[in-house]
Amino acid sequence: MVSFKNLDKKFGKNVVLNGLNLTIHSGGIIAVLGPNGSGKTTLIKSLLGMVLPNKGSIEINNQNIKNQWEYRNNIDYLPQIANFPGNLNVNELFTMLKDLRGKTTKDQELIELFKLQPFLKEKLSTLSGGTKQKVNLVLTFMFDSPLVILDEPTSGLDPISMIRLKELIQQEKSKGKTIFITTHIMNFVEEVADEIIFLLEGKIYFQGTVSALKTKTKQQDFEYAIATILSENHA
Amino acid sequence: MKLLFSVLLFLLSFQNFASTITVCKECKVSTIKEAIEQAIDGDTILIKKGIYKEHGTTIIDKSITIIGEGNPVIDGEMKGTIFSIQATNFSIEGLHIINVGKSYLEEFAAILIVNSKDFQIKNNLLEHVYYGVLIEKSSNGIISNNTISSNAKEEAHSGNGVHLWHSENMTVSNNHITKMRDGVYFEFVNNSTVSKNTCKNNLRYGLHFMFSNDDAYLDNIFESNGAGVAVMFSKRIKMYRNLFKKNWGAASYGLLLKEINDAELKNNIFEDNTIGIHADGTNRILFTENDFLNNGYAIKVLGACYNNTFSKNNFLSNSFDLAYSGNINENVFDQNYWSSYTGYDLDKNGIGDVPYRPVKLFSYLVNKTPEAIILLRSLFIDIIDFSEKVSPIFTPADLVDSNPQMKKILW
């Protein structure tokens, strides 16, 4: 269980999170949605301890995460922009992270899944965007943690990899993991998400299932439902 | 006539008949005092090897020769002056005098000579002395080949190696003087020569010299003395071929010249001194063919110095070649070799085409604000020194060597 209590975050004068309260129960796929700059990434980074909130607290399984670091052993994170030290090759990167976190054999399986074998000896700086994203995905899923955070997992992926990713996500869910996803691709959300969290101006605007959202906005199509929220609030 | 001559010869030889008194532990005469009492003019006292615990021996108006055979030790047991002499035509040779006591009231010496003439003190070894050879109001003496040492620790509790006061026509040569207060001390001593001495590790000055005119210092070595060599209030001094070395210390210099007129310094070497020459109130002095090597300051000129000439000297790797305060006062720098000179010689005549300015901006600044020395060797100082060299603003414009040599001067 993850809970955010009264979370405030400002960057300079720009208020990003504004008294955000959110509780998520374990298990299932949660899509975090919202327009650009609504605080999705900030929310995720706060959970990871990379961004430190001005106010409020975050608890994971009733443990406050402030100034802690061990809890990150139980989180897998896929960053939005896959940037890696360019002077390493793919294999070295995997080995290094295994050194850091230990306990895994899953990497081979994942490399297989995303067909990364030919790139293992390549320098990370020479990889294409999509391949980097695949490497990123392998890094994320290889540790089998109960909490998985995916920030824009689909960016740069070809359709086959996309399908494999969806399968993978479903598979991970079936293990009882909690999976956070932020994305702008709505049918991806519609397909995989059990629960939607809609962020607007630093607050939770909506939390519930896809169908609940459709009901609320009286739209049949999910994408239109989202658009309705946005146009209503920006009109 | 022949008879008269032989009588005269007889008389003369009788007159000159010199007896030798031998002193040793087993001899008839077993103390030096006794021997001196018995001696008459012209006698020789031969002291055999041994240890003689004597002090306060006086020789008054006796022209005698005292010779030590095999360096007999005369131990003063820290009780005072060993020999006090007032006589003409005498000599002391080959003694090993030790343990002259210390006193704050009297000037105890190994050998004290007062109102004497025509004497020689040579080949003696003086150790643990307060004063070594102390001479007052005497003339025509020779002090040579002596080794004098002590273990002076404080200026107030120690004496000088060879100390001369109100004397003339003296020669101090080939002595080796260490760990005294001053190595050689001259006060009111005229027409005398100090040559080939080595003064090392003395507490204060290697040579300390005041109110003494027409003297010469030749071929001496002054090394690692507390404050170097001080020559003050004197006229017509010649200083040739001396070596002033390693007088390093916060208040130390190779040579201090204070109120000196008409002197000549030639072929001296100043090496590794905090200040090579510290000149204060010196007039009409010729500095020529000297080497200044690795000194903090090669030359520091203070106060009213008029008509001095610095020519044909070598200035090699000194932190500052010259520090100058006050006016130029007709002092001349000409035809010197400066290792930090960076000019060129297009006409190949061996003389740099651009004048050299021996005063760097930094040395000028340090003169005004001594604390600025803390910036020594910093990049900023290098930069301002360079810019000052390119376009001089602060340093005196007429303080230049117009004929800097391109090659080291050989002398």
Next chain:
Amino acid sequence: MNVIIILVPLIGTIFGVMYYYNSKEFTELLLAQPIKRSSIFLGQYLGVAISLSLSLVLGLGIPFVTYGLFESAIIWNFFSLLTTGVFLTFIFTALAFNIALSNENKIKGFSYAILLWLFLAVIYDGLFLLSLMYFQNYPLDKFSLIATMFNPIDLSRILILLQLDIAALLGYTGAVFKQFFGTSLGFIMAMAMLGFWVVLPVARMLFVAKRKDF
């Protein structure tokens, strides 16, 4: 000597800033991993500082050894040169990390870093000299010693000077200098201050890093 004192800080600063900006992504990758923040930054700092120091020591040390100077008397001078060089590397790398941490903008960070170096290497001494000239009627010995303490480059220069005979020239100025430069007091003080110069920026670096958002 000036090469060490001027170039080492420049290299330390530039490399420190460059490394930080270049490894920013890597840092972010690590931040999401279960590692303490202070370990990440301390590790990066030590990585840069130690490798720079090592290259300094080897770069100067190998020629030194091959010239067979090991038996010579200047070994101690050389040793103090290396020690101060290593200190300077640690100090300026730490300062560089501080600058980089406080400036997201690379160009700004680089400018500040170079400005810092220029300030400490040249401008500081200029201002110092000006103030000495301006207040020359006052006793300045203590002031100038303290002013020296506040600049690690000056401090290292003094530390090296202390090993050389030329220190006596400094002692000539007065009793306070004499005491400082003539005894081991100067050496101990200078060393302690250099230590402070390492510890304080590193502490600030960790403090800032702990509170920074990525």
